Every structure is written in C-alpha cells, then in structure tokens.
Amino acid sequence: MPGKSLCNKKGEFKGLPSIFRETISLEHPIYKPAKGRYWLYVALTCPWAHRTLITRALKGLTSVIGCSVLHWHLDDRGWRFVEAGDGKKTDERNWFDVAGGITSTGLNNITPAAGVSNGAHRLLTDGTDEPHYGYKRLSDLYFKSKPDYDARFSVPVLWDLKTRTIVNNESSDIIRILNSSAFDEFVEDEPRHLNLLPQSLQPQIEEFNSWVYENINTGVYKAGFAESAEAYEKEVANLFHYLDKLETLLREKYARLEAEYGQSNKDKILARYFVVGDRLTEADVRLYPTIVRFDVVYHQHFKCNFATIRGGYPHIHKWLRNMYWRHTAFQRTTDFNHIKLGYTRSQLRINPLGITPLGPKPDIIPL
Ligand SMILES: N[C@@H](CCC(=O)N[C@@H](CS)C(=O)NCC(=O)O)C(=O)O
Incomplete structure (x- = not known):
C-alpha cells in the first residue's frame, strides 16, 4: 500500500476488496483437491497472508501446497519476487518444507546506511523467486488469471497450477479451504484431525x-x-x-x-x-x-x-x-x-524517510 491513499474523502481507511472467491472441493467442477496442484503466494509482512501460512502449517499442508514469498518491500507497482542477482535465490528447503520460517541475521545487524526505502542491504532472506513461470511481479499472476484485472494486487493468492488461475485471494476464505477436509487424504493423521472450526x-x-x-x-x-x-x-x-x-x-x-x-x-x-x-x-x-x-x-x-x-x-x-x-x-x-x-x-506516506525503528527489544518476550 505504498504512495496512494486507501482512504475516503473524510480520511477514513477502506480495505481492499477481493474478487477471486472460488473454493477447492471434490464437488467443484474445476478446482479438485490434489497434492502439488495449488500454490500459495504470500508476503511475510502481511497479516492477512500470515493467517494462511499458519493454517497451512497447522493442517500439515506444507508438502501438499507449495509456497512462494514475495519480497517484503511493496512499491508503486505492488509486490515483486526476488530475482537472481536481487538478493538470494529461493531456498526450497526453507520455504517449502517448514511453516515459512527463514533464518536471517536479524534486523539489528542492518547498518544505518541501510536506512533506505528499498532495502539496499541483503542481510536477510528477502523472499523467493517465482518458481513456475519466472514471473517478476505478483501482478503477472493477476493478469494471467484475468487480463483486464484493474484492482490492487494483494496477497495472499491461492493459485491453481493446472488451470493457471487464481482460485481465491481472500484470506478468510483461504483459511477455510485449507481447514476443510478437501486435502485430508494427503495429510498425516494428527494434523488431519485438527479442526479449527468445530461445529x-x-x-x-x-x-x-x-x-x-x-x-x-x-x-x-x-x-x-x-x-x-x-x-x-x-x-x-x-x-x-x-x-x-x-x-x-x-x-x-x-x-x-x-x-x-x-x-x-x-x-x-x-x-x-x-x-x-x-x-x-x-x-x-x-x-x-x-x-x-x-x-x-x-x-x-x-x-x-x-x-x-x-x-x-x-x-x-x-x-x-x-x-x-x-x-x-x-x-x-x-x-x-x-x-x-x-x-x-x-509505507512512505506514513514514514517518509523509511527509517526502521530497531526496537522494541526483544521482538517478543519469552514465556
Ligand atoms: N481482503 C484481503 C486483504 C489482503 C491485503 O490487504 N493485503 C495487502 C497486504 S497486507 C496487500 O497485498 N496490499 C497490496 C497493495 O496495497 O497494493 C485478504 O484478507 O486476503
């Protein structure tokens, strides 16, 4: 959400609408459950995408639904993938198998000179490349799905590799899809029995x-x-x-x-x-x-x-x-x-110099 305002005339924030609202189920005419068919595109900074990553991990779906992580920096053209030469290449092991966690050297190691808006220093894993089509931008997925798409390019995106379309870009739907029994046959016993929405x-x-x-x-x-x-x-x-x-x-x-x-x-x-x-x-x-x-x-x-x-x-x-x-x-x-x-x-409208506060320390206090 860089640059542009997301507010009405009174200065009140209005959210982002989601237009892809399909589901995945045995009954669905197109989107049937399958291992390796669907892919999740997320940004780790985004709280809405975060819900989908947590659900994917809790439900034991990390080896059923793959995942790519957009670069943390959102610019005027939206989210971008990390390209070869633009930081690190995808580390499949880190990003696919685990819940999406990465190892990094930590924000506190970024020197003051890195206080620029596009993160000139590469001391952490910035994100992944796009492994299927070599796309550079999240917008490429939106246009592939709908060539006349004219709204914002938001994460999360649940993508179908078979039809090359977005199944759903609304996090509250995506977590229900992942929690449903659609993928049960591909999952171990324990996570399969976890139901995040008991009747x-x-x-x-x-x-x-x-x-x-x-x-x-x-x-x-x-x-x-x-x-x-x-x-x-x-x-x-x-x-x-x-x-x-x-x-x-x-x-x-x-x-x-x-x-x-x-x-x-x-x-x-x-x-x-x-x-x-x-x-x-x-x-x-x-x-x-x-x-x-x-x-x-x-x-x-x-x-x-x-x-x-x-x-x-x-x-x-x-x-x-x-x-x-x-x-x-x-x-x-x-x-x-x-x-x-x-x-x-x-969000340089809010923080024009792009200086990232280092605190609070620690990020989260032990239990
Ligand atoms: N309704 C969506 C909202 C998602 C959303 O707002 N994502 C933000 C990041 S936190 C985004 O991708 N923004 C892109 C932009 O503003 O250009 C959902 O919950 O899935």
Missing part, C-alpha cells in the same frame, strides 16, 4: 471474529492509514476499547482455568488458554497476526500508542507468548524482519 464452537468463533476483524484486525489499519486527526483519534480510541474487551475476556478465561486446574498447574492451563473454547481455533489464527505485529509495528508506525501489549495488556500478552512459544506453526511463520521492514520502508 459446536462455530457461532462463538463467528461472533468473536466479527468484532475482532472490524475493530482490531482492521482497527490498526484504520488508525494508521487515517488521513485526518479526527479519523485517527476516533479509530485509535475504538481500537483500544476493543483491546480492553479482549483483555477482560482473556483475564476471565485465565482465572477460570486457574480455578479448574490450580494456580501452579501452568502447563495444563496454557494448553487450554485460547480465545474461544479451550482449544486452538480459527479465532486464534485470525487474531494472532495483528497482536504479534502490535508492539513491533502498530504501536509506533500506526500511532496505536495508548499502550503496548507487553506493557498494558498482561493477559493478551500471555496469550500471544503462549501461541508463539508453544506452537511452532505460529513461531515459524512469524518473521519480525519482514514485518518491520515491510511496513516502515514501504
């Missing part, structure tokens, strides 16, 4: 998702992209009102678990400490990408600075660290370098 909890999950989406997931963007003080002030107050609501919900949940298992039985408590019900669901997957970005980006870059999560919300903080440190699918898909660089060096 008994569905109404609660939908209810939770709807206020979290409106006020927290997009709330940070509404505050950060606001182009008038009035719009910003309204949105930031609203965001923190809902973080307070979330904190209360988690405080009560934690107290209930303590009463049930005893205060000292931390392991048992943490094994059940999720936002809806006592098990991991889609609600955790959709909340996490926003909360893990909060202290490192949204607090300063989007001016969401009434409080940090670590400083002001002890129960959200505990939930966040529980997700990150106890669940590899969350940890290995979280790349703080891409997250920090992506926002602070791409």
Whole structure:
C-alpha cells in the first residue's frame, strides 16, 4: 500500500476488496483437491497472508501446497519476487518444507546506511523467486488469471497450477479451504484431525471474529492509514476499547482455568488458554497476526500508542507468548524482519524517510 491513499474523502481507511472467491472441493467442477496442484503466494509482512501460512502449517499442508514469498518491500507497482542477482535465490528447503520460517541475521545487524526505502542491504532472506513461470511481479499472476484485472494486487493468492488461475485471494476464505477436509487424504493423521472450526464452537468463533476483524484486525489499519486527526483519534480510541474487551475476556478465561486446574498447574492451563473454547481455533489464527505485529509495528508506525501489549495488556500478552512459544506453526511463520521492514520502508506516506525503528527489544518476550 505504498504512495496512494486507501482512504475516503473524510480520511477514513477502506480495505481492499477481493474478487477471486472460488473454493477447492471434490464437488467443484474445476478446482479438485490434489497434492502439488495449488500454490500459495504470500508476503511475510502481511497479516492477512500470515493467517494462511499458519493454517497451512497447522493442517500439515506444507508438502501438499507449495509456497512462494514475495519480497517484503511493496512499491508503486505492488509486490515483486526476488530475482537472481536481487538478493538470494529461493531456498526450497526453507520455504517449502517448514511453516515459512527463514533464518536471517536479524534486523539489528542492518547498518544505518541501510536506512533506505528499498532495502539496499541483503542481510536477510528477502523472499523467493517465482518458481513456475519466472514471473517478476505478483501482478503477472493477476493478469494471467484475468487480463483486464484493474484492482490492487494483494496477497495472499491461492493459485491453481493446472488451470493457471487464481482460485481465491481472500484470506478468510483461504483459511477455510485449507481447514476443510478437501486435502485430508494427503495429510498425516494428527494434523488431519485438527479442526479449527468445530461445529459446536462455530457461532462463538463467528461472533468473536466479527468484532475482532472490524475493530482490531482492521482497527490498526484504520488508525494508521487515517488521513485526518479526527479519523485517527476516533479509530485509535475504538481500537483500544476493543483491546480492553479482549483483555477482560482473556483475564476471565485465565482465572477460570486457574480455578479448574490450580494456580501452579501452568502447563495444563496454557494448553487450554485460547480465545474461544479451550482449544486452538480459527479465532486464534485470525487474531494472532495483528497482536504479534502490535508492539513491533502498530504501536509506533500506526500511532496505536495508548499502550503496548507487553506493557498494558498482561493477559493478551500471555496469550500471544503462549501461541508463539508453544506452537511452532505460529513461531515459524512469524518473521519480525519482514514485518518491520515491510511496513516502515514501504509505507512512505506514513514514514517518509523509511527509517526502521530497531526496537522494541526483544521482538517478543519469552514465556
Ligand atoms: N481482503 C484481503 C486483504 C489482503 C491485503 O490487504 N493485503 C495487502 C497486504 S497486507 C496487500 O497485498 N496490499 C497490496 C497493495 O496495497 O497494493 C485478504 O484478507 O486476503
């Protein structure tokens, strides 16, 4: 979202519409489940793409649906792939097999001279190339699917290698496709049995998702992209009102678990400490990408600075660290370098000099 405004005349942020909304199922006339047929294009900085990576990992689909990672820097022409000579080549081992985690030397090793908007230094793995067609831009996939496409080129994209079309570019749909039983036959027992949307909890999950989406997931963007003080002030107050609501919900949940298992039985408590019900669901997957970005980006870059999560919300903080440190699918898909660089060096309307703040330290505190 570089350069151009995504706001209406009042300076209020409006999101990006998704127009590819197909699904994958045995009944679908075109998009049938198959191993190796579908491909996910993501950017690690993007919270919406992050949900799909977490779900892919949780469901054991990393060897069923491949994945390419766009360069973290978004420019006026949208997302681009890393090309040979433009940083590092794809490391198939890292990107395909694991949850999307990369090893990097860390943001703190970037010298001040790297404070340029396009990331001149290559001290981390910037992304991957496009392995199927050698495309240079995400837009190439959109035009291949729909030659007269005239909207923004957003990640995530779920792509069909057989028909060479975009199946879906809406993250909330993609996580449901990945969670469905469509790919069960290609997956090991354990992840296959994980259902992020159990029927008994569905109404609660939908209810939770709807206020979290409106006020927290997009709330940070509404505050950060606001182009008038009035719009910003309204949105930031609203965001923190809902973080307070979330904190209360988690405080009560934690107290209930303590009463049930005893205060000292931390392991048992943490094994059940999720936002809806006592098990991991889609609600955790959709909340996490926003909360893990909060202290490192949204607090300063989007001016969401009434409080940090670590400083002001002890129960959200505990939930966040529980997700990150106890669940590899969350940890290995979280790349703080891409997250920090992506926002602070791409969104130059907000941060014109493209200088990336180094803190907070550490990116996430141990549990
Ligand atoms: N509705 C979409 C929104 C995705 C979205 O906003 N992606 C952003 C990155 S965080 C993007 O790709 N923006 C490209 C651009 O603004 O040009 C979804 O949830 O999948």
